[in-house]
Amino acid sequence: MSVELSQAARGPQKVFTPAEIAALPIDHRIDGIPNQRRHRNANRPVWEESPSTWGMIGKFLILTVVVGLVAIPMWGIVVTSLSDAKTVQEAGGLVLFPKGITFASYAQLLSGGVVAQAAWVSVIVTVTGTVIATVVSALAAYGLSKPGTALHRPILFLFIITMFFSAGLIPTYLWISSLGLRNSLWALILPTCISAFNLLIMRNFFMGIDTGIIEAARIDGASEWKILFSIVMPMSKAVTAVIALFYGVGFWNAFFNAVLYIDDSSKWPLQMVLRQYVLQGQSIPGVDFTVAQGQLNSVSIKMAIMVLAVLPILIVYPFVQKHFTKGVIFGAIKG
Amino acid sequence: MTTTHHEPYAGDIPVRRMTLWQKIVRDRTFIIMTIPAVVLIIVFNYIPMIGNIGAFQDYNPYGGITGSPWVGLENFLDVLTSASFANALKNTLLITTFSLLFYFPVPIFLAVLMNSILSTKVRTVVQSVIYLPHFFSWVLVITIFQQFVGGASPLSQWMIRNGDAPLQIMTNPDTFIALVTTQAIWKDAGWGMIIFLAALSTVNPSLYEAAVVDGAGKMRRLWHITLPALRPVIVLLLILRLGDALNVGFEQMYLQRDAVGSGASDVLDTFVYFEGIQYSKWGFALAAGLMKGIVALLLVLGANKLAHRMGEAGVYQKAG
DSSP states (O other), rough: OOOOHHHHHHHHHHOOOOOHHHHGGGGGEEEEEEHHHHHTTTTTOOTTTTOOOOHHHHHHHHHHHHHHHHHHHHHHHHHHBOOHHHHHHHHHTOOOOOOOOOOHHHHHHHHHHHHHHHHHHHHHHHHHHHHHHHHHHHHHHHTTSTTTTHHHHHHHHHHHHHTTOOHHHOOOOOOOOTTOOOOHHHHGGGGGSHHHHHHHHHHHHTTTTTTHHHHHHHHHOOOOHHHHIIIIITHHHHHHHHHHHHHHHHHHHOHHHHHHHHOOGGOOOHHHHHHIIIISOOTTTTHHHHHHBBBBBBHHHHHHHHHHHHHHHHHHHHHHTTIIIIIIIIIHHHH | OOEEEGGGGGTOOOOOOHHHHHHHHHHHHHHHHHHHHHHHHHIIIIHHHHHGGGBBBBBOTTHHHHSOOOOOHHHHHHHHOOOOHHHHHHHHHHHHHHHHHTTTHEEEEEEEHHHHHHHHHHHHHHHHHGGGGGGSHHHHHHHHHHHHHHHHSSHHHHHHHHOOOOTTTTTTTGGGHHHHHHHHHHHHHHHHHHHHHHHHTTTTTHHHHHHHHTOOOOHIIIIIHHHHHHHHHHHHHHHHHHHTTTOOOOOHHHHHHHHHHHHHHOOOOHHIIIIITTTOHHHHHHHHHHHHHHHHHHHHHEEEHHHHTTOOOOOSOOOO
């Protein structure tokens, strides 16, 4: 919007050095002059009135509560998992103010035993599954991204149908059992490896790529494989990252397939362990409280398992989060 | 590779025509690329569909489809007259209705609120935080609830010290429906906002400007510009919700079944699971599952038809 603000509306001018101007965010630089009024309300259109005091207070309260409902439990879990027995006891179970920080719970859990084993299983399933799922989806998405190619419609249809109708729990269970996948980690990977929804998001993104570049490469003699790996994939990092996150989260959180197919507790993923020892409160074999007594509290151990069950997501999330809108909405809205 | 022949009405201009096989040869690279995904989807989505034939049998897994006796529609009649199926269906529909009334509006409200926040910094922080629980597993979400509002939570401990009874939130069958809706809101309302925010970001600011020139206040702009902009998305999501009415959080119910009992927590999916896999009533469970699948499919198709009738794009476009 190119509305000229009068000098009075801009407020008193301060002289800025070029270095200071360069350091300012781009929307605060108008014709090279940082503007103090715009600095305060950088995004407000000129015609919009300022919110009322009560409106601002109301919004502030709602947002604080909403953010607090998510942030406070997460904070409490992390801090409690890092607290020693004395602090946990004094706080009555949940520690919100860090004191007596110790990594003893994690050391105890990861020194071997059920939880370490389960974490390892989860990592293997997640990494293998995510790599296979993302590669297979990207290939199929590119293969289906040129309308008019042979068999394009029937193959696409084959995927779309799975979004509306599934075989059902019992037939799938019987079939996967008869394939001999019971107590195999492949039972956690293969059945959920392809999501038609993710595939279509990638396909939509690929279809939106400027065909000129692809045509040019084709004229230069590049094969479709070369085009996919050297041109299309590098241009699609955002959407690939988001899709990989979706698949990865799915594999990491896989719980029900483990209930169905994994009887052998040494092959349990972390979510099963979380349910067994934290939600249902069974005692954890391998965690010896008599040794740890005085140093650790069972609440800390439980909270530490909860942190482990969410840790990879917390680590990857900040890097992928900024692509959500760009990557997903683009695909979803066009689709 | 390609055949050329003369169309009588095209004069002497040769028209290139390819047979399907020639097109397949031409596009073989694209087809080869889809093969891994096609194989996976056939093996894990299509072949199991055959297993539904067992719904018409007194199915036992050792005999398989060929070795089990046929019983016609008997399993379906058993399902329809079973009291526990009626209970599961009732719970499923109740939970769907409840979430439609209390869950559905929350993301819309949050999106409108976020859209009115001008500071990009505040928006980024709030969005990052409230998207997060969407990526948690149901096990974790329920564990968090149990640790914070359950009978052994610090809150309950504090209530006991003050002479009150501990919280019964996690174990009370009467309020279970409110609990599961709250859990769903906590987990997914933030994420549900993203699609409404996207719709709002496409609104042309000159609409607001023109409205202001015409003297429209904040509320009028909300009512006449912001909400109409959300209308197509709201209709689409309502329809998706309708088509999905029979799917209510399998894991969420399964995990809390022990705490509140099957009376309150059994939904169609958990019903099928317990009848089939726990009690080995295979034919019965297969019939229940197949009925659910068919009704769910009809709901999606019907809902989509409704969308087209209302002039919206719906979930999928008509073939064209």
